[in-house]
Amino acid sequence: xxxxxxxxxxxxxxxxxxxxxxxxxxxxxxxxxxxxxxxxxxxxxxxxxxxxxxxxxxxxxxxxxxxxxxxxxxxxxxxxxxxxxxxxxxxxxxxxxxxxxxxxxxxxxxxxxxxxxxxxxxxxxxxxxxxxxxxxxxxxxxxxxxxxxxxxxxxxxxxxxxxxxxxxxxxxxxxxxxxxxxxxxxxxxxxxxxxxxxxxxxxxxxxxxxxxxxxxxxxxxxxxxxxxxxxxxxxxxxxxxxxxxxxxxxxxxxxxxxxxxxxxxxxxxxxxxxxxxxxxxxxxxxxxxxxxxxxxxxxxxxxxxxxxxxxxxxxxxxxxxxxxxxxxxxxxxxxxxxxxxxxxxxxxxxxxxxxxxxxxxxxxxxxxxxxxxxxxxxxxxxxxxxxxxxxxxxxxxxxxxxxxxxxxxxxxxxxxxxxxxxxxxxxxxxxxxxxxxxxxxxxxxxxxxxxxxxxxxxxxxxxxxxxxxxxxxxxxxxxxxxxxxxxxxxxxxxxxxxxxxxxxxx
Numbered sequence: 001x002x003x004x005x006x007x008x009x010x011x012x013x014x015x016x017x018x019x020x021x022x023x024x025x026x027x028x029x030x031x032x033x034x035x036x037x038x039x040x041x042x043x044x045x046x047x048x049x050x051x052x053x054x055x056x057x058x059x060x061x062x063x064x065x066x067x068x069x070x071x072x073x074x075x076x077x078x079x080x081x082x083x084x085x086x087x088x089x090x091x092x093x094x095x096x097x098x099x100x101x102x103x104x105x106x107x108x109x110x111x112x113x114x115x116x117x118x119x120x121x122x123x124x125x126x127x128x129x130x131x132x133x134x135x136x137x138x139x140x141x142x143x144x145x146x147x148x149x150x151x152x153x154x155x156x157x158x159x160x161x162x163x164x165x166x167x168x169x170x171x172x173x174x175x176x177x178x179x180x181x182x183x184x185x186x187x188x189x190x191x192x193x194x195x196x197x198x199x200x201x202x203x204x205x206x207x208x209x210x211x212x213x214x215x216x217x218x219x220x221x222x223x224x225x226x227x228x229x230x231x232x233x234x235x236x237x238x239x240x241x242x243x244x245x246x247x248x249x250x251x252x253x254x255x256x257x258x259x260x261x262x263x264x265x266x267x268x269x270x271x272x273x274x275x276x277x278x279x280x281x282x283x284x285x286x287x288x289x290x291x292x293x294x295x296x297x298x299x300x301x302x303x304x305x306x307x308x309x310x311x312x313x314x315x316x317x318x319x320x321x322x323x324x325x326x327x328x329x330x331x332x333x334x335x336x337x338x339x340x341x342x343x344x345x346x347x348x349x350x351x352x353x354x355x356x357x358x359x360x361x362x363x364x365x366x367x368x369x370x371x372x373x374x375x376x377x378x379x380x381x382x383x384x385x386x387x388x389x390x391x392x393x394x395x396x397x398x399x400x401x402x403x404x405x406x407x408x409x410x411x412x413x414x415x416x417x418x419x420x421x422x423x424x425x426x427x428x429x430x431x432x433x434x435x436x437x438x439x440x441x442x443x444x445x446x447x448x449x450x451x452x453x454x455x456x457x458x459x460x461x462x463x464x465x466x467x468x469x470x471x472x473x474x475x476x477x478x479x480x481x482x483x484x485x486x487x488x489x490x491x492x493x494x495x496x497x498x499x500x501x502x503x504x505x506x
Contacts, residue, residue, distance in 0.1 A: 032387035047374040052358040055348040056105040069099035093122035096364040101160035118160040127153035148200030161224035173221035207251035217254035223293025235290035240469035244280035252278040286413040289314035292346035300353025311344035334394035342370040355381040407485025423490030434490035
């Protein structure tokens, strides 16, 4: 009897195994992505996370290490998909964009591994950006924290991505801490790319003797990566225009706040003539809010080999930026998942060609339709033999120097990510336009705000912390379209304006 049972089990096992494998494959695939020759599968690897901010690959444990903005460091086991808590940092100060941010995991063969962490802290009324180094054990445990650098922070513009490049040096992308002077002052450490030895000391071959400063003139870098040859790239938030991808060179000035994006105005050309400035290799207007950045050098997905992969927040997409052979130009741009998965925060490439990236839909600025019940999510892109889920294709990015000619499309391009599609804004951050006294009042008051921006303003008894940038770069006819759209929508019923209202305000 036992012998017959074993025979039946032996016959059934291959069938059962194939059924299980098929079910797992089908449940894992959300979409299939059709490229020119290859097919990729998109799957959810971890769900219901709290704003994962940076992803790192732990090659010893075959796991994804990730930071959550409120102070937790967790590990996703790639094989089992189990998520475990590694540590929780008590002195992390989390508010809006502040918290536990960038990480860099350094695991040299046969030597001590380190995890570099960038996070904000607060003492009394002062905010700081900190760069720490932890020892990282083969079991994935943290020990012996060492503070390498502490610099001024602010309620925004803290940058904070970290990498260890091919030269075994630590690079830290710092924000300008919302200062008008830090980025252009090479004696300060804000608005910079800083270069350190692994122990936090100043490298002897840094371009400025006895200084961490490697390059300067940055506003708020949100992505940092390097290619196999050590070329370093950053992604950076512009103000109202000119989000950037920069190729980082030592001792170069990238312009902010005197120059934004390309050197293309008479004023910017005059500044660059007096003192050289470095242009980005890519810029976007309207802005896309670029975030995490990773270099894809693998041939596993041949169409994407030698590309930068960029996560975006406002545009809510993953962008594939094809590099020229020498890595000094971006020659093509493709867009995936636009408005499908929400705000995307970080992206990571693995040695086997897989790509991991994460959403950021439970952060301070949720977009329409998000967060969803399983947010936030870590996703995986992997090459596959054939499509097993609904097929989507990357789209070609269109250059949009003058993207909108109606009030609604202009509003969607420049205003909706902050003031929201319904004009209701975000409490204590972006003031509402719906039923607004300013919007319905004297049109010149509203026009002054659109033209010249607004900072630290109390509206209706509430203080709104985010600065509204100037939109004076827009043409008069576009400002008229936006203004009239705002004044006649969101419950507003003010009179329309014409171009003559702008004449005395420019």
